Amino acid sequence: MQGIADLFQKYFSFSIIREILPFLLKGALLTVFFSATSEIIGIIIGLTTSVIRVTRIKVLSQLAVAYVDLFRGTPLLMQIIFVYYALPYLGINLPATVAGIVALSVNSGAYVSEIFRAGIESIDKGQTEAARSLGMSYMQAMRYVVIPQTIKRVLPPLTNEFVALIKDSSLLSVIAIAELMRTAKEMMTWKMNPSSLTAAAIIYLIITLPLTRYVSYMEKKLKKSEA
Amino acid sequence: MIKIVDLHKKFGHLHVLKGVNLEIKKGEVWVIIGPSGSGKSTLLRSINLLEEPTSGKIFFDDLEITSKKVNKDKVRQRIGMVFQSFNLFPHMNVLGNVTLALLKVLKMKPEKAKKIGVGLLTRVGLKDKIEAYPNQLSGGQKQRVAIARALAMNPDAMLFDEVTSALDPELVKEVLDVMKDLAKSGMTMLVVTHEMGFAKEVGSHVIFMDEGQIVEEGIASELFENPRHPRTKAFLDAVLY
Ligand SMILES: Nc1ncnc2c1ncn2[C@@H]1O[C@H](COP(=O)(O)OP(=O)(O)OP(=O)(O)O)[C@@H](O)[C@H]1O
Ligand SMILES: [Mg+2]
Numbered sequence: 001m002q003g004i005a006d007l008f009q010k011y012f013s014f015s016i017i018r019e020i021l022p023f024l025l026k027g028a029l030l031t032v033f034f035s036a037t038s039e040i041i042g043i044i045i046g047l048t049t050s051v052i053r054v055t056r057i058k059v060l061s062q063l064a065v066a067y068v069d070l071f072r073g074t075p076l077l078m079q080i081i082f083v084y085y086a087l088p089y090l091g092i093n094l095p096a097t098v099a100g101i102v103a104l105s106v107n108s109g110a111y112v113s114e115i116f117r118a119g120i121e122s123i124d125k126g127q128t129e130a131a132r133s134l135g136m137s138y139m140q141a142m143r144y145v146v147i148p149q150t151i152k153r154v155l156p157p158l159t160n161e162f163v164a165l166i167k168d169s170s171l172l173s174v175i176a177i178a179e180l181m182r183t184a185k186e187m188m189t190w191k192m193n194p195s196s197l198t199a200a201a202i203i204y205l206i207i208t209l210p211l212t213r214y215v216s217y218m219e220k221k222l223k224k225s226e227a
Numbered sequence: 228m229i230k231i232v233d234l235h236k237k238f239g240h241l242h243v244l245k246g247v248n249l250e251i252k253k254g255e256v257w258v259i260i261g262p263s264g265s266g267k268s269t270l271l272r273s274i275n276l277l278e279e280p281t282s283g284k285i286f287f288d289d290l291e292i293t294s295k296k297v298n299k300d301k302v303r304q305r306i307g308m309v310f311q312s313f314n315l316f317p318h319m320n321v322l323g324n325v326t327l328a329l330l331k332v333l334k335m336k337p338e339k340a341k342k343i344g345v346g347l348l349t350r351v352g353l354k355d356k357i358e359a360y361p362n363q364l365s366g367g368q369k370q371r372v373a374i375a376r377a378l379a380m381n382p383d384a385m386l387f388d389e390v391t392s393a394l395d396p397e398l399v400k401e402v403l404d405v406m407k408d409l410a411k412s413g414m415t416m417l418v419v420t421h422e423m424g425f426a427k428e429v430g431s432h433v434i435f436m437d438e439g440q441i442v443e444e445g446i447a448s449e450l451f452e453n454p455r456h457p458r459t460k461a462f463l464d465a466v467l468y
Contacts, residue, residue, distance in 0.1 A: 130314035130373075133275055134328035134380055135304030144331055148318050 013195040020187045020196050027183030028203050034179060035166045038104035042165070043158070045105065046112025051142060053113070054120050064113070071110035077171050079103050084175040100172045108165050115157045119150035152222065156215045163208045163215075180204065228253045228415055229274065229384060234283035236269055236439075243269045245439040247283070251384075251432075256416045258426040258447065261436035262462065267419045270436070271386045274417070275308045288383070304332065307377030311389040313369040315361040315376075321348065322357040325376045332380070347375040351405050367398030371405055384415040391422060403429075423467055427451050435459040 049064040071079065083106075084099040094102060123146050131141035170181030178186075180200050187196035229251040236244040243266045251257055259267050272278040274285060276292060276299045285293045292302045316324050322344050329340040348357055351371040361369055370390055377385060387406065391399045403425050410416055410429045420426060426433060430447035435456070443456045454460040 124312075124314070126310060126312050126314040127316065129277055130308075130310065130316070130376075131327075132277065132300075133303055133306075133308040134376070135300050135332045136328060137300050140331055144327060145316055149316075 010193065011195055011198050013193055016191050016193055016195045017199045020191065021199065023183055023187060024180065024196065024199055024203060027178055027180035027200075028207070030178060031166065031169050031180040032207065034100055034104060034172060034177070035162065035169045038101055038108055038169070039162050039165055041101070041105035042108030042112045045109030046114075047116050047147075049109065049113040050116035050120060051147075053117055055138065068110045068113050071107050072114070076103070076107050076168055077174065079107055080171055080175060096175045096177055099175060100169075100177050104165065104169060104172070107168075108161060111161050111164075112158065115154050115161060116150065118157075119154040120146055122153060123149050156218045156222070159211050159215045159218070163211050166208055166211075167204065228288055229417075230286040231274070232284045232286070234270070234273060234285065235281045236266070236273060236278060237281045243439050244273070244280075247439075247441055249434070249441065249444075251415065251417065253383075253415055254413045255431045256410045256414075256418065256429055257432045257434060258430035259417065259419045259434045259436060260421070260423075260426065260462070260466075261434075261442075265436045266439040267436055268388050271308070271388050271417060271419060275306050275386055276302060277308075300332075304328075304380050305383045307380060307382035307385040309370070309373050309377055309385070309387045309390045311392050313361070313366070313373050313393070315369055315372055317361050319360075320357065321353065321359050321361070321364070321372050324361070324372055325379050328376075328380055343379060344375075347378050348372070350378075350408075351375045352401070365398060366394045367401045370394065370402045374402075374405055374409070378409075384417070385409065387416065387418040387420070389419050389421065391420065421466065423451075423463075435462060437462070 049067060052064045053061045053068075055061065080100065080103040083094065083103040084096060087094060087099075120142075127145050127149065128138075128141050131145040132138070136144070169179055172179050173182035173185065176182070180203060184196040184200035188194050229249070231247055231249040234244050234247040235242070247266075247270060249257075259270065261267055269278055273280050280293055283293070284291055287302065287305065290297065290302075292299075316327065319327065322341065325344040325347060326335075326337075326340040329335040329343060330337065335343075345354065345357060348354055351374055353368060353371055353375070356364065356368060356372075361372070364372065373390075390406075391402050394402065399422065403422060406416070406418070406425070407429050418426075418430070427447060433445060433447045433450045434441050435443045435450070435454075435458070437458055443450065443454065443459045450459070451463065454463055
């Protein structure tokens with residue numbers, strides 16, 4: 001019994017949580033800002049590179065493949081550190097905020113690229129052929145026929161990727177960005193009590209839960225519509 | 228109007244078209260019959276440049292469309308194609324399907340495109356379905372939309388690849404009727420089909436293909452009555468019972 005009482009005292013101290021909540025909410029706002037911005041840029045990068053890959057334009061598509069492999073195959077933490085600490089040696093000095101967005105966007109772009117590629121390839125070849133037989137160019141067929149149909153299919157995996165990105169944005173704490181995770185750690189040191197981590201975890205859940213629910217809902221709906 | 232000279236197509240080691248020669252004049256309706264795998268679809272797809280010939284040439288009104296220099300998109304605008312599997316765009320309604328190319332390829336004004344679309348859908352008997360989505364249509368209706376969609380570009384010739392094969396028997400007639408009308412209106416047509424009744428009634432010429440070659444070709448009425456080649460005869464006996 002004593003153990004449980006201690007656990008509560010240590011990890012669920014309401015008085016501390018009440019006091020630090022405004023700071024945490026500010027951190028949460030940054031978390032949402034960084035992940036949302038990076039997701040949007042990531043979608044632009046991912047969509048572009050996926051189209052390049054399915055067209056099989058020689059050099060370009062090989063570059064796109066290399067990009068996806070590189071950023072999916074190495075830890076995000078390493079990518080963040082590299083962008084912030086190593087690029088200055090090449091004369092590229094980015095403020096932490098920009099470096100953070102760059103690293104997250106480029107990383108999520110690689111995952112989004114994979115999602116879109118799978119989406120595009122899941123559309124029946126007959127769709128492109130019908131579009132081409134009407135005289136549309138390859139790009140027109142992609143833009144007006146194939147990609148609009150992939151949107152519905154990629155929405156669930158894309159949202160999953162967004163959830164992952166929200167959690168991964170906690171890695172930005174290593175370049176001193178005061179997002180939710182870093183704020184929580186600072187509060188922990190300040191109060192010498194880890195209740196801030198508990199509160200942060202709950203905030204992460206409040207942000208991600210609607211998204212994960214939405215994915216399940218969409219997937220069910222999709223299954224029905226394609227059955 | 229369409230002239231094919233010694234057309235060969237290989238898929239890897241598979242030699243699918245082995246020297247096809249053909250000349251089709253304006254307003255003729257050519258029916259292509261032949262066993263499965265004989266290369267009928269590949270021939271049609273080559274004419275629409277969906278397949279690249281391994282060798283040989285295809286001319287369309289004196290323009291060599293198999294030439295590297297030719298703009299394939301422009302050529303395809305002049306040759307309509309209808310597929311066995313409809314391939315309607317499921318994210319657009321019927322009118323959207325029919326007008327898409329008018330809007331995006333020809334950059335036509337929406338009102339004008341709509342007028343053409345409604346006109347064509349009326350012609351194929353689907354005026355009351357213009358707002359419907361493809362998944363709300365029967366197979367026969369879908370195929371009629373696909374025909375209207377191809378006609379929207381006002382092509383000089385139309386290719387039909389077994390367009391009634393995926394349909395329930397009772398829906399075949401409505402599609403064939405549309406094609407009959409089209410033939411009567413003077414459209415140049417190439418039709419791959421198993422519908423021998425249609426072939427006899429509407430076809431001006433018939434080609435019997437087997438193993439990548441044209442075994443026999445001729446005026447429809449003559450070929451059906453008096454097939455000269457034993458393989459043609461065997462095939463016709465089999466499909467006509
Ligand atoms: N893209 C392709 N790659 C490899 N082989 C192919 C391809 N397309 C067609 N073939 C082969 O070419 C041959 C001829 O095919 P095609 O579709 O032209 O025949 P078909 O006469 O239309 O037959 P069916 O009556 O069954 O439609 C078949 O053996 C087929 O497997
Ligand atoms: Mg075929």
